[in-house]
Structures are given as structure tokens and as C-alpha cells.
Amino acid sequence: MSIDIDALPQVMGDDGQFHAQDETVDLSGTTLEAWAATGIFWLLGATVFYQFFTRYALNNSASWTEEIARYLLIGLVFMGAAIGVAKNNHIHVDFFYRFMHPRLARTVSTVVDALRVLFCGAAVILTGLMMSKLGSNSRMSMVDLPMNVVYGVCMLGFAAMTWRSVQVALIHYRRGYSVLERVDSTMQDR
Template identity: 70%
Template sequence: MSTQSIDDMPHVMGDDGEFHAQDEAVDLSGTIAEAWVALGFFWVLGGVVFYQFFTRYVLNNSAAWTEEIARYLLIAVVFTGATIGVARNNHIQVDFFYRYMPARMGRVMATVVDVLRIGFFAMASVLTLMMMQKLGNNSRMTMVDLPMNWVYGICLAGFIAMTFRSALVARRHWQRGYSVLERPMTEITDN
């Protein structure tokens, strides 16, 4: 039961009987660079999809290249946008067992998770680079005569950024002595 009185609560009804609410100021200062890149890809994707819609349904003469480019732009949005989840440490995770583990074991397991996450993204970076080297410039896009390595290069950049952000998250966990797995509610207030 709340101990707040009605006078302590925010007032949304004015004396004129109208609803008055003010939004909080938007603060984008904590937005990471990868989020701006993902937003840029998203807007370009939106423009391409709109162009596709316009040419198909308004002009009745669909631009063939838009389908393929939209697919690749969606890949770019996903791989750059996934870095946001890594940086904020809010990807899907299971913390159920950490409630029943001894604190020391939970700390060790959380550190192992951090190391494995860094290792996974680093290995994905290496494998993507190896694949790009094997493909060279021989593999081209279907409708647009551009190298597929451009698309894989964006994936590589995303994996490298995720590796870097994972290392920063692991360092933050090490410095404060716990991770979101051990104390799930603290991460909500930290971000």
C-alpha cells in the first residue's frame, strides 16, 4: 500500500478541467555511436522501401533492385543495432539459477559468461573475415553489380563492435563486483 498522499502525486488535471501532462526532456547524450549508425541504415532502408512501394503501386513499374538492397540494409540494421543490446547488456539471458547458487559460484559463472560472450563475438569476427577473404571480389550481388563483401563488411564491423562493447560490459561487471545475472534488478536502474 502506498504512503503517498494525493497532494504528493503529480497533478494532471488543471483547474480548467483539462488534462495537462508534460513529457520529460529527451536526453540523447548517452546514445552510443553504433545506435546512430543503425538509425542511419534504418532511414535509408525506409527510403528504399518507400521507393519500392511507390514504383510498384503508383507507377506500376517496380524497381527490381529495391528488394535486394532492402534485404541488405535490413542486415545492416540488425548487425549495427545488435551492438546496442550488447552495450546495454539487455540481450536475452537466464538468471533463474543464479538465485539459488552460492554468491561465489554465481560470480564465477557470471565472469565465465562475460568471457564466453567476448570469445563468441571475437570468433564470429574472425570467421566473417575469413569468409570475406575466401569470397574476394568474385561474389557479386544479384541485381546490383556490387561486391557481396560490402554486406559482409558491415556484419564484420558489427561483430567487432559487439566484441568491443562486450569487453566494456565485462570490465564494468568486474569493477562493480557483480553482473546483471547475479542482480537482475540493478541493471534496470543502471542503464
């Protein structure tokens, strides 16, 4: 098998200079959860850098950084999970859908969408109940803040997952199929 080098994209011009142009960056499709996750990620990075700097450069580690980094990582996970729900790319098994009758596959897929909405909605309610039981008595170890700040971020993540689950279920309903039924489709297909 031979490769035609002239058919490949050229990045070197006749003048011997490198000529490549980047595509324009379009952030218009970035969800609110993605912006929140980006902010939390940079706070986490700054916290870990501060921890590294105080430990190894100043030889006097800031004790609060480990706890705050842990809580920021929790927030990042919950915001990331909401992004995964919005993109509908969580782990799923589509093997059995290939062998199901199309009507049965559609029914099972609809049940999966409904269960996802119910699960995430129940998680919002349960997190709220837990937060009300804890009140302001439960505090963080090193930083004098209530633990409900952390649980509030978790509840916000579950609320975003619930909202995105409803949106995904509506898209599947309007299209008449889901990614489970047609593995080659994406959420952008309309």
C-alpha cells in the same frame, strides 16, 4: 479501493486548458551503434517506400529495392545486436543463479562474460577470413556491388559487439557482480 483523484497529476488547468510539458530529450547517452542503426533504419524505410511507390503508384516495380532492403535489414540486425550487448539485455537464464552459491555464481558469470568476448571476437576473425576468400568476385544479384559490402557491415557489427562485450565484462568485474547474479540491477548501476 478508492482512488484519490486530487492526488493524481493534473493536466487540465483551472482555465480549462490542457497543460502538459514534455521532458527534455537527452541524446547524450546514445551510442555510435544506435546512431548507425538509426541511419540504416531510415535508409531501409526510404527503400521500402520507394519500392511501394514504384510498384503500386507507377505500376513498374524497381527490382533492386528488394535486395537492398534485405541487406539493409541485415545491417540493422547486426547494429541492433551491438546495442543489445552494450545494454547487456540479450536473452539470458538467471534462474540457476538464484540457487548457486554466490562465489560459484560470480565465477560462472565471469566465464559467461569471457565466452561472449571470445565468441564475438572469433566472429570478427571468421567474417574477415570469409571476406578474404570471397574477394571481389562475389557480387550482388541486382546491384553491381561486391557482397563484401554486406559482410563488412556484419564484421563491423561483430567488432562493435566485441568492444561492447569487453566493456560490459569490465563493468561487471569492477562492480563485483553482473546482471545474471542480481537480476534487479542494470548496466547503469555503479
